[in-house]
Amino acid sequence: KQEVTQIPAALSVPEGENLVLNCSFTDSAIYNLQWFRQDPGKGLTSLLLIQSSQREQTSGRLNASLDKSSGRSTLYIAASQPGDSATYLCAVRSYNTDKLIFGTGTRLQVFP
Amino acid sequence: NAGVTQTPKFRILKIGQSMTLQCTQDMNHNYMYWYRQDPGMGLKLIYYSVGAGITDKGEVPNGYNVSRSTTEDFPLRLELAAPSQTSVYFCASSDLGGARSTQYFGPGTRLTVL
Numbered sequence: 001k002q003e004v005t006q007i008p009a010a011l012s013v014p015e016g017e018n019l020v021l022n023c024s025f026t027d028s029a030i031y032n033l034q035w036f037r038q039d040p041g042k043g044l045t046s047l048l049l050i051q052s053s054q055r056e057q058t059s060g061r062l063n064a065s066l067d068k069s070s071g072r073s074t075l076y077i078a079a080s081q082p083g084d085s086a087t088y089l090c091a092v093r094s095y096n097t098d099k100l101i102f103g104t105g106t107r108l109q110v111f112p
Numbered sequence: 113n114a115g116v117t118q119t120p121k122f123r124i125l126k127i128g129q130s131m132t133l134q135c136t137q138d139m140n141h142n143y144m145y146w147y148r149q150d151p152g153m154g155l156k157l158i159y160y161s162v163g164a165g166i167t168d169k170g171e172v173p174n175g176y177n178v179s180r181s182t183t184e185d186f187p188l189r190l191e192l193a194a195p196s197q198t199s200v201y202f203c204a205s206s207d208l209g210g211a212r213s214t215q216y217f218g219p220g221t222r223l224t225v226l
Contacts, residue, residue: 041220043116044155044204045217091154093213
């Protein structure tokens with residue numbers, strides 16, 4: 001059964017820092033991995049989608065990498081801003097179920 | 113283009129009451145999903161649908177029912193509400209399944225069962 005873990009559960013950093021969020025999964029047979037952002041009381045917004053054949057995807061200050069063989073992904077946020085404060089969720093789509101399996105999220109706070 | 117809309121935003125139910133959570137998407141997506149998110153946890157799939165008239169169970173379907181009579185709508189029914197169903201419920205849709213699909217989420221319904 002696919003399990004997705006995110007570390008750390010919470011992170012508080014000063015504005016301007018570069019930071020890394022980690023996601024690990026137990027079954028490497030995946031279609032893709034997706035990073036989402038969730039603001040308090042809001043739905044999820046897709047940030048980056050990495051196909052299983054890709055190593056990384058970039059969007060602005062965000063860079064996500066995927067190492068399928070080791071079951072790991074990282075989300076790198078450059079020059080963090082207070083507006084980046086949110087919960088970040090990763091999710092994998094497994095071959096055997098074709099469903100999204102979510103991690104428990106990393107709650108990020110960036111203070112001025 | 114509103115995307116995925118959900119009503120109501122908040123609801124308090126008494127044990128044993130029933131209610132329907134509404135979900136509508138205007139993107140003509142075939143795939144629709146219902147998730148629940150408990151505090152400090154990730155999302156768990158309740159039910160999903162690959163098209164009008166077709167539904168299937170997800171990871172945590174007990175205590176819920178769904179129907180999909182149109183492409184746009186995917187209501188979630190709670191028949192006998194229990195405290196364990198206190199959660200935030202998210203509806204999502206996608207145009208495809210599999211490798212290239214991206215799911216679009218609604219804003220959620222926060223449900224409390226007392």
